[in-house]
Amino acid sequence: MTKAVLWTAKDAETATGGKTTDDWTVTGISIDSRKVSKGDLFIALKGPNFDGHKFAQAALDAGANAVMVSDATGITDANKVLLVNDTMAALEDLGKAGRARxxxxxxxxxxxxxxxxxxxxxxxxxxxxxxxxxxxxxxxxxxxxxxxxxxxxxxxxxxxxxxxxxxxxxxxxxxxxxxxxxxxxxxxxxxxxxxxxxxxxxxxxxxxxxxxxxxxxxxxxxxxxxxxxxxxxxxxxxxxxxxxxxxxxxxxxxxxxxxxxxxxxxxxxxxxxxxxxxxxxxxxxxxxxxxxxxxxxxxxxxxxxxxxxxxxxxxVTPPAGRGEISTVKLPCGDGTFTLIDDSYNANPTSMMAGIKVLSQSKPGEGGRKIAVLGEMRELGEDAAKMHGDLHHPLTSLEIDQVYSVGPLMAELDKTLPAERNAGHFDTPEDAIEPIKAALRAGDVVLVKGSLGIYVSKIVSALKSCGVVDNSTTATEQGQR
The missing domain is CATH 3.40.1190.10 (Mur-like, catalytic domain)
Structure with a gap:
């Protein structure tokens, strides 16, 4: 299906106060040259540790119809350039114009x-x-x-x-x-x-x-x-x-x-x-x-x-990283387990919500409720206590096994009862193989943590074993 035109060169020029020399149109906007779609306007933003101008030509080569830059150096097709004084300010102006119309x-x-x-x-x-x-x-x-x-x-x-x-x-x-x-x-x-x-x-x-x-x-x-x-x-x-x-x-x-x-x-x-x-x-x-x-x-x-x-x-089902449920093949042996991917972010409230969801799940015969918990970021001076206190809901809600990941989660490792403590790991990479080796048919596994601890890597590693059906429930999985 043909995408609708989002901006003409003239409209983009008017909105941003920029200058261009051709009559191009764009059907989307991208700020990442690796994710450019055909017909996009690539906007070269700058930050403390990056400069999108370095990738403007790569964006054109990938199919962008035009690029918005404050410096056109290195761009071979000058007709596809929208030149502005400041790309971030111009993006805001484009947003204002989009809202106004x-x-x-x-x-x-x-x-x-x-x-x-x-x-x-x-x-x-x-x-x-x-x-x-x-x-x-x-x-x-x-x-x-x-x-x-x-x-x-x-x-x-x-x-x-x-x-x-x-x-x-x-x-x-x-x-x-x-x-x-x-x-x-x-x-x-x-x-x-x-x-x-x-x-x-x-x-x-x-x-x-x-x-x-x-x-x-x-x-x-x-x-x-x-x-x-x-x-x-x-x-x-x-x-x-x-x-x-x-x-x-x-x-x-x-x-x-x-x-x-x-x-x-x-x-x-x-x-x-x-x-x-x-x-x-x-x-x-x-x-x-x-x-x-x-x-x-x-x-x-x-x-x-x-x-x-x-x-x-x-x-409506949970987005990936926010409670998405998948049935996944066991890494070792026959059978499947249920994976609850809540790996996108975490704070004490959302951690409690995730643990409750796990507690309400129904493992298959012989299965367990397993929590893989990455540390919670940006919690200030009480962070250590907040991590240690997680042993209360994990115990009261009868979570069978808990893996803790990240330096701050060492506090949970200290407070968690031994019979529930499956191990502590400083990094998600360290946790992957031990978790894979311990899984068995019928298990329900919650993976949750702040974005910066990257427990999403554990999710990816587990899913690489083979996703059977993203819509299958834990109960159905246990009956197979």
Whole structure:
């Protein structure tokens, strides 16, 4: 299928104040020459340890229709160059222009945990009703948000933009680019605490998402979260009148009545803006249940159909690295095991959620519940204690075996009961072969850790043994 034109040379020139000498068109945007698609505009960004200008010609050779650079040295096809003073500033200008020409209703999402999964679920259910655009992967920072806006199709009716941060003051300028109709904060917990005095300070940093809200826009908050009242008060201080909430509390606009959580998802009974709904979401865990209410709240606030969206949630499954479930062949011998890939990121709250999902799984005959836990980053001075304290949920929820990975996880190694401690490793590479050798048919294995510890390498190594079926549940796997 032919891709729609995203930017003409003239439009890109006008948006950025740059100069070009040809009449090219582009159908996408890339900042990584290794991932360029045919027809892209490659933008050569600079950073402390990289300079995309070195790869501009390689991007053209890979099929890019044009490159945006501040220095055209080494580029053989001058007609495909959009020359600007500063590529980062020009990317922001392209994002502003992309937003300005769109009539899409946009949801901006932030939160300590659950941003990307909620974004993907909301994107899916909205796309079943109207053309919907969303941030790719975790494009939620100072370059990811402008790229999301710069790639916003002119004819999209809805868009979902994820906005992240790990320091105060990062969300405000980004959400002012987005200008959302709806601002959602999934929850506020102790993530990135290394850069904040306390959770209250994190909450106020998340509240920056209110700064760009359109007039008459809607704020959606987690009513069960400790910081709900502070966030609602901040929204009111900014003159925002439409404040909605989701959760188990009786006053919630999007209220959970009951959830039956199983290995491959959750059956939910809820009330959404006065309408009773029963639906299934294809993601296991209490956190997914609550965030499904946030999704339906956003759908309602946008004027889309929440009942249809609730039924479409059955087709939503966790993204890779965020709870994706796979049935995998054993590295040694016959049989299979179930792999829960939650390796993208971790903090104490999401770690607890992952452990709960594992505890609710059903291993096959002779199988065990096994946690492979990488260290949690950016937790500040209490990091060692937070890692050591993980022995409480691991023990109380009866996780059979625990592998710990990374220097900070040495604290868990010290506190974990010997009968549950399968071993500690400084690096994920060190852990791969011992884990492979110990696996047996029917096991359910959770792999979770912060991005920087790269326990995703363990996931890749285990999947290399052969994925049987990404949609197979632990129960089904045990019955084979």
């Amino acid at each position: 769109s009539d899409a209703k946009i949801v901006a999402i932030t939160g300590s945990v659950g941003k990307t999964g909620t974004k993907e679920a909301l994107k899916y259910v909205l796309s079943q009703q109207e053309k919907t655009h969303a941030s790719p992967a975790s494009f939620n920072n100072h370059w990811g948000v402008p790229i999301t806006l710069a790639t916003l199709p002119v004819d999209a009716k809805y868009a979902v933009v994820e906005i992240g941060m790990n320091h105060p003051g990062e969300i405000s300028p980004l959400v002012k680019l987005v200008k959302p109709s709806v601002a959602l904060i999934t929850t506020v917990v102790g993530a990135h605490t290394e850069f904040f005095k306390d959770e209250a300070e994190i909450a106020m940093a998340k509240a920056e998402i209110f700064d760009g809200l359109e007039s008459n826009g809607t704020v959606i908050l987690n009513r069960d979260n400790l910081h709900y009242f502070a966030l609602a008060r901040r929204a009111k201080e900014l003159g925002i009148g439409d404040i909605k909430c989701f959760g188990t509390d009786a006053v919630s606009n999007y209220r959970l009545f009951e959830a039956n959580i199983v290995t491959d998802g959750s059956a939910v009974r809820a009330r959404v803006d006065g309408r009773d709904l029963e639906y299934f979401i294809g993601c296991p865990g209490e956190h997914w249940v609550l965030n499904s209410l946030a999704v339906l709240g956003c759908v309602t606030a946008l004027g889309a159909d929440p009942e249809r969206a609730s039924q479409d949630l059955a087709d």
